[in-house]
Amino acid sequence: MTSETVSCPANVPADRVVEFDVYAPPGGESDYFAAWATLRGKHRLVWTSANGGHWIATDGELTRTIWKDAETFSNEALAVTPGLGEVMRFIPLQQDAPEHKPFRTTVMKGFGNNHVMAMEPVIRAVTRDLVAQLRPRGGCEFMQEFAEIVPIHVFLSLIGVPTEDRARLRPLGQQLTRPDGTMTVEQLRDAADDYLRPYVEERLASPGSDLFSRILAVPIEGRPWTFEEARRMCRNLLFGGLDTVVSMFGNISLHLARHPADQGLLRERPELMPQAADELMRRYPMVSVTRNVVRDIDLDGVTLKTGDLVYVNSSMHNLDPACFEDPLTVDFERNLSPVRHTTMGAGPHRCVGAGLARLEAIVFLDEWLSAIPAFRVREGTSPTYRAGNVGALTDLQLAWD
Ligand code: HEM
Structure with missing residues (x-):
């Protein structure tokens, strides 16, 4: 990623300028969340x-407001990395209204609740199989040996491709x-x-019952895709469903490894797993998004000009004490309904794979805690993070007796 610096535009008051590279925040390698927390201060932008x-939005309410206001903040840019948006051109992620809606509706249908629930046996089987291989070893490097494998397997099963393709897709997932x-x-x-091409062609020509077929079979405003x-x-x-889920698994495991009481609670009361x-x-x-401003707007005492980019990070919302009481504390019985957290985004682009990711998390808790005894971060090691649009742990050594 680039860290090309530029001079400050006229609409930016000097007291708003910070030194912060979202791809390398200060101290982010050892604690991603602490690095982002350094931005909280007297200004909200x-x-x-x-x-x-x-x-960069630095408080919870503003973060959520920007995320939801798709009329002022467009999704076209994709990222602050110059050129990335033009390369990826994701559908539906980089579309704005009115173009976005018919594509999104179609994709959402493909992720209907019944289809997601039908994935549970697949998710459970691959999770159980991996856990059974790891258990006798007394420890593992969790990211490579578990977290990176499950989402690829689930994705391949979703699109109806032999899961042996895992080996082909894995290097891509790792990149x-x-x-x-x-x-x-x-x-x-x-x-x-290149990997997807034959499947896209085949699913367009003769749809089956897999995810791509289900989506591509639904016309877009009366015409074929x-x-x-x-x-x-x-x-x-x-791209949306691999590294996000990898990151989620890493964070859940690290939390449990550092909080044996929470492991114990979930073992005693497995009915808490969905809430957990x-x-x-x-x-x-760990997801951040970029929006480009499409009309001048005054916010927090400054004017954002058309064409400016705004970076929005969900930890600035979820970990803001004004939005969630005692936000750093994990409380499995916390009432999450009054304010929806923004881990999965907010507004018209909220994640279409949220239900699937949640199911993967619940199955993971269930299978891992049933098979692996009390586990911890391996003595003498420290987890490392990589920052970015999807931040993630890159090394997490776990051990158990
Ligand atoms: C824990 C795992 C996941 C996290 C944290 C996550 C996070 C997000 C976030 C924050 C957005 C909103 C982006 C924006 O506002 O610009 C989003 C959108 C999206 N996600 Fe996820 N995601 C996850 C899993 C998945 C999975 C498993 C899939 C599919 C296999 C997926 C596919 C998508 C798609 C297609 C969009 C674009 C929706 C739209 O623009 O209408 N995500 N995700």
């Missing part, structure tokens, strides 16, 4: 010159989660497209 220059600089974003997109639209949608699902999944997802949100 600050501006950084890193990555081409952009605003997405832990980019090592060997691939440009164009190469990553092309590799994903074009190949290019289909490809952009399938690309969105691939929701609360852990609230407490450890």
Whole structure:
């Protein structure tokens, strides 16, 4: 990612300028959340010159407001990384109203509750199988040996592709989660497209019952999907559903490894697992989005100009004491209904895979805690994070007796 810095535009008052690179926040390698918390302060909107220059919302209410106001804040840009949006052109993620709605409605149908629930045996089988392999070893590097594997397997099953393809897709997933600089974003997109192409063509020509077929079989305002639209949608699902879930698994495990009492509570009261999944997802949100301003607007005493970029990070909302009481504390019985957390976004682009991700989290808690004894972060190791639009743990050594 670039950290190209630019000079400060005229609409940015000097006291709003911070030094903050969203791809390398200060101390982010050892604690992603603490790094973001350094931005909380007297202003609700600050501006950084890193990555081409952009605003950052630093409090909960404003973060949520920007996320929901799709009329002022467009989704077209995708990221503060210059050029990334033009390369990926995701459908429905990078579409605005009115174009967005028919595509989103169609994708949502593909993720209907009945279809998601039908995935449970697949999710359970792959989770159980991996846990059974890891258990006798007394420990593992959780990210590579568990977190990166399950979402790929689930995705392949969803799109009706043999799960042996896992080996082919895994390096791509790894580049997405832990980019090592060997691939440009164009190469990553092309590799994903090359992988997806035969399936997209086949599902368009003769639909089956898999996720892509279900979505592509529904016309867009009375006409069939074009190949290019289909490809952009399938690309969105691939990129949207892998590293986010990897990141979620990492955070849940790290929390439990550091909080044996919470492991004990869930073992004693497994009926709390669905609520625990929701609360852990609230407490450890790692997705940030970029919006481009499409009309001048005054906010927090400054004017955001048309064309400005605003970066919105869900931890600024979920971990703001003004939005959630005692937000850093994990309480499995917390009432989450008054304010919906933004781990899955807010407004018209809220995650279409939210139900699937939640199911993966619940099954993970159930299978992992039933099979693995009390576990902890392996002595002498420290978890490391990678920041970015989807922050994630990159190394998490766990041990059990
Ligand atoms: C824990 C896991 C996940 C997290 C934290 C997450 C987070 C998000 C967030 C924050 C957004 C909103 C983006 C925005 O406002 O610009 C979003 C949208 C989206 N997500 Fe997820 N996601 C997860 C899992 C998944 C899965 C499993 C899939 C599919 C297989 C998926 C597919 C999508 C798609 C297609 C969109 C775009 C929706 C639209 O623009 O209408 N996500 N996700």
